Amino acid sequence: MAKILVTLKVHDIIKDKINRNGVLADGKMQITIPEESMVGDLIDLLDLTDDWVGLITVNKRQSTPEKPLSDGDVVELFSPLVGG
Template sequence: MQVTVKLHAILRRYRPAGIRDEGLPVEVPENGTPRDVAAALGIPLELIHAVFVNETQATLDTPLRPGDLVRLFPPVVGGGES
C-alpha cells in the first residue's frame, strides 16, 4: 500500500536521489507501520524522535492505512546561549 511521507530536518537526506518534493510516496506492506516507512527509506530508527500520522502524534508501531500522511522528525538539537 502507498502512504505519503514528509521528512524533516536531517532526515531529508534519506529522500531518494532527485526527489525534492515534500510529499514522498512510499510503498509499505499492508498493515505497515512508520517503522516500515523508515526501513523502506533506510532511516536508522535511532534518528527518529517523533512520528505523526495524519497530523496526530503516533509511534513507530502505529498501524497505517493507504493514503496516510506520515511525518518523521529527528531529535531537536540546539538552544539558547549559556
C-alpha cells in the same frame, strides 16, 4: 499481497539524508507499501536508525513505529532536535 498508498513528509536533516541517497527532492513523496505495514517498516525502508527519528506523526497526530498504516495516511518524520 494488497498494497496501500501513503504520503511521507520528512524535514531538515532527514530530508537531507534521504536526498543524499537520491530518493526524493522536496521532502514529500508517495510510497506504495504492503497492506498491514507499520510506521516502523517505512522507517526501515528509508534506512533510518533510531538516532535519526525523534518524532513521528500520522495524520497530524503523534504516533509510534508500531502504528499500523492505512491507505491515504500522511506520515511525517522529524529528527530529535530541540530548541534553545
